Amino acid sequence: MLALISVGEAAARKDSDSVASLQVSAGDVITSRDGEKWALVKVLAVDTWPDGSRVAHCMTFKSVPEKPSLGAATVSDVLIWHAPINAASFQEGWELLGNQQAKPEEMAGFLEYLKLQDFPRYLEVSGQDAKELISRANRHYQTANQLAEQGKKIESIAEYTQAIELFPLFFEAIDNRAFTHMELGDYAAALEGFEQSLAVNPDGVSAFFSKGECLMKLGRLSDAEAVFEQGLRRFPSQQSMFSDFLARARRLKSGG
Numbered sequence: 001m002l003a004l005i006s007v008g009e010a011a012a013r014k015d016s017d018s019v020a021s022l023q024v025s026a027g028d029v030i031t032s033r034d035g036e037k038w039a040l041v042k043v044l045a046v047d048t049w050p051d052g053s054r055v056a057h058c059m060t061f062k063s064v065p066e067k068p069s070l071g072a073a074t075v076s077d078v079l080i081w082h083a084p085i086n087a088a089s090f091q092e093g094w095e096l097l098g099n100q101q102a103k104p105e106e107m108a109g110f111l112e113y114l115k116l117q118d119f120p121r122y123l124e125v126s127g128q129d130a131k132e133l134i135s136r137a138n139r140h141y142q143t144a145n146q147l148a149e150q151g152k153k154i155e156s157i158a159e160y161t162q163a164i165e166l167f168p169l170f171f172e173a174i175d176n177r178a179f180t181h182m183e184l185g186d187y188a189a190a191l192e193g194f195e196q197s198l199a200v201n202p203d204g205v206s207a208f209f210s211k212g213e214c215l216m217k218l219g220r221l222s223d224a225e226a227v228f229e230q231g232l233r234r235f236p237s238q239q240s241m242f243s244d245f246l247a248r249a250r251r252l253k254s255g256g
Contacts, residue, residue, distance in 0.1 A: 024056050024090050027099040029073045037063035041094075042073045044102050044110045046087060054087035057110050059102075070098035081109025116168055137167035144176065153180050171201040178210065187217040205235045212245060221253040 024030065028043040040061040047055050060083055061076040068076070107125070114122035123130050144159030160177035163170055178193025191214035197207040212227035228246035232239055 022091050022094050022096060024087055024096075025099070027101050029070055029097045029100055030090060030094045031068050031097055032094045033067075034063055037065055038067050039063055040068050040072055040076055041085075041090075042100070042102065042106070044082070044107060055084050056087040056090065057113070058083050058085050059106055059109065068097065070100065072097075073100060082113050084113075119167075119169055134167055137163040137170055137173070140166070141170065141173045141176075144173070148176070148180060153184055156180055169200050171197045171204060171207070174200065175204065175207055175210075178207070182210065182214065187214045190214050191218065205231075205238055208235070209238070209241060209245070212242075212249075216245070216249055216252065221249050225249045225253065 022030070024043045024046060026043055026045050030041050030043070032039045040063070042059045042061075043056050044059055045057040047057070049055070058080075059078060060080045061073065062079050064072065064076060111122060111126055114125060120130075122128075123133070140159045140163035144156040144163065147153075147156035147159060157177055157180050160173045160180070163173040164177070167173075174193055174197040178190045178197065181187070181190035181193060191211060194207040194211040194214065197204055198211070201207070208227070208231055212224045212231065215221075215224035215227060225246060228242045228249060231242035232246065235242065
């Protein structure tokens with residue numbers, strides 16, 4: 001027997017089907033009931049990976065007690081400025097409120113993510129000129145070098161930092177800032193810097209070796225020993241340097 005449904009039930013089913021098959025796009029403002037409150041999310045961009053999966057770069061807002069409207073995305077309190085979320089997770093239980101192109105100030109978190117993860121795309125999305133930006137970074141770098149030579153180490157660190165903020169792939173500036181931290185005896189900050197440098201330039205022998213030195217200074221002798229052992233294998237042309245410091249780490253570790 002054919003089951004009959006009311007107009008209201010049909011509309012509810014239609015809404016449910018549209019929610020279940022939601023495919024988010026850039027600018028979409030979506031909501032979902034979360035217990036007694038409503039979650040609110042704005043999609044800033046969507047990327048499709050080679051395997052067909054999609055990631056939505058989202059700005060999330062604090063939950064609200066009543067179902068939000070499209071305009072709520074412009075007045076609600078931001079919870080997270082950028083969060084990469086599997087787009088498939090929005091297919092069920094989420095409702096599209098409408099689409100609003102992201103304002104420049106709303107893109108700040110996404111742009112910071114791109115700056116660190118995909119610098120060429122950061123330049124494209126932010127509309128900046130690569131040569132001009134790198135030129136500005138290099139001016140800060142040269143100023144930092146001059147200040148360091150003058151013994152103005154704190155000031156030089158500030159200039160290196162400005163260069164790095166402009167151009168996060170500037171591993172020479174990252175290295176020099178870390179070396180300056182070492183000269184000031186701040187080995188924890190220096191270690192963090194050398195690890196940052198190696199994330200950008202994995203084959204940086206100076207950063208790799210100096211990472212081991214910092215670990216020694218911090219009393220992390222087993223970690224330092226592991227770095228120098230790895231350095232012997234990775235950088236055979238610097239074998240004597242790594243073997244010398246490996247021996248030192250082992251002597252210190254044994255109490256010698």
